[in-house]
Amino acid sequence: MGLVARHLEAAGIPTLCMTSALDITNAVRPPRAAFLDYPLGHTTGKPGEPELQRMIMLEALDAFTSLSSPGTVKILPFRWSEDESWKDRVFAEGDDRLPRHDTPQYQSEEDRRLAEQSGAPPCPVCVPQK
Amino acid sequence: MPTNKVQFPPLATVEYIPRIRDNYARLGYTPYKWVVNEDPPPWAPLGKPLSKCRLGLAASGGIYMAGQVAFHYKDDTSIREIPADADSSALRATHFAYDLSVARTDPNVVFPMDTLRRLVREGIVGSLASRFQSFMGGIYSTRRVMTELAPQLLQRLREEEVDAVLLVPV
Numbered sequence: 538m539g540l541v542a543r544h545l546e547a548a549g550i551p552t553l554c555m556t557s558a559l560d561i562t563n564a565v566r567p568p569r570a571a572f573l574d575y576p577l578g579h580t581t582g583k584p585g586e587p588e589l590q591r592m593i594m595l596e597a598l599d600a601f602t603s604l605s606s607p608g609t610v611k612i613l614p615f616r617w618s619e620d621e622s623w624k625d626r627v628f629a630e631g632d633d634r635l636p637r638h639d640t641p642q643y644q645s646e647e648d649r650r651l652a653e654q655s656g657a658p659p660c661p662v663c664v665p666q667k
Numbered sequence: 668m669p670t671n672k673v674q675f676p677p678l679a680t681v682e683y684i685p686r687i688r689d690n691y692a693r694l695g696y697t698p699y700k701w702v703v704n705e706d707p708p709p710w711a712p713l714g715k716p717l718s719k720c721r722l723g724l725a726a727s728g729g730i731y732m733a734g735q736v737a738f739h740y741k742d743d744t745s746i747r748e749i750p751a752d753a754d755s756s757a758l759r760a761t762h763f764a765y766d767l768s769v770a771r772t773d774p775n776v777v778f779p780m781d782t783l784r785r786l787v788r789e790g791i792v793g794s795l796a797s798r799f800q801s802f803m804g805g806i807y808s809t810r811r812v813m814t815e816l817a818p819q820l821l822q823r824l825r826e827e828e829v830d831a832v833l834l835v836p837v
Contacts, residue, residue: 538727538836540702540809544817547709550723550824551831558683564701567834568708574680578765580728580835581782584773590782595791601717601831607710624679628686635763641737644759644771651734 539565553601555580562610570610571597575617576627589615702809713831723796723829724751725820727804728770728777728837729762737761738803744815746823748798755781764805765837777837796827804836 539562542552546568554567557577562570573580573593581597582590593615600611617623635642643649684701691698713720729738731747738745740763749758758778760770770777780799786792800820806812824832 538804538834539704540812541725541817541820542834543704543708544813545821545824545832546711548821548825549711550821550829551711551713552834553831554834554836556836559680560682560684561701564684564703566704566708568710572680578728578767578769578837579776580837581779582776584769584776587775587781587785590775590779591785594779594782594786598717598786598792598833601713607708621679624681627681627683628690635740637740637763639739639741641739642761642763643737644761644767648733648737648759652736655734657736 539567539570542567542569551601553597555597556610559610566608568607569600569604571600571613572610573597573613573615575615576623579617699807700809715830717831718790718793720793720830721796721828722783722792722794723800723824723827723832724778724780724783724835725800725802725824725832726778726835726837727802728765728835729760729803730770730774730778730801731759731761733757733759740803740805742806742808742811743803744806744811744819745802746816746819747801748823749778749780749801751780751784751795751797751799753780762803762805762837777835779833779835783833793830796824796829798823798827800824 538554542554546552552568554570556562556570556572557575557580559572582593596613731737732749735747738761755774758774760767775781783795787795800823
């Protein structure tokens with residue numbers, strides 16, 4: 538996402554990149570970033586906690602005006618839990634990625650049916666393949 | 668800022684680059700070539716307060732809407748547009764590289780549309796783009812990100828005439 542951020546910003550659109558992976562963000566260096574020290578898959582908060590999600594977003598959006606030096610990361614003032622043990626478990630059990638299928642991967646069969654009913658081509662807005 | 672809500676700085680952040688490198692080595696994959704930018708990033712200052720801005724959202728958590736074609740998992744550089752007034756219960760999540768159970772419970776953790784709409788009602792954000800942009804991260808080819816995805820996103824955000832954009836990766 539950092540690459541996309543740099544592309545958009547270079548074209549004149551101010552960007553703010555949320556991140557859960559500080560080392561990756563520091564390598565790619567997007568113009569502005571806000572780091573939330575939560576496990577992957579929780580980039581903007583915890584599920585079912587709209588008040589927390591709101592506070593996180595307020596702190597993040599503040600970076601649009603409070604950061605003035607390109608490549609700065611704002612550390613957001615939230616912690617996942619009292620202890621940090623979740624960090625030890627990241628990838629501890631190896632790779633649990635799904636196979637990289639090249640056909641649409643629906644959340645449910647109902648979704649597949651709905652999409653196919655709509656008569657949409659298999660990839661309606663794909664950029665033409667090179 | 669920063670507030671006294673929690674102790675700072677964080678104790679130690681997860682180092683993803685070495686962990687992912689080790690993981691790939693274990694699986695016998697070719698090492699992923701991480702992008703490292705030594706040059707300073709470009710800079711476009713926000714020209715007005717956020718309360719006057721039209722904000723866009725682009726997120727890479729693999730969110731699509733019921734009725735749309737889902738993403739595939741092999742360098743899918745396509746984009747799904749989500750109407751900004753869509754019901755978040757119609758959002759779906761698909762991705763090969765993170766635990767989807769949370770986003771499927773509450774898509775706002777990777778696609779914060781309810782949160783942003785609330786901040787507009789509260790007057791903190793001026794307004795939102797009429798369509799949000801959603802795609803799949805985990806595109807291995809940097810070239811394809813830069814030649815296919817990024818220009819397409821830029822074009823759509825320009826059409827939407829946003830003043831700024833929030834980017835939410837996973």
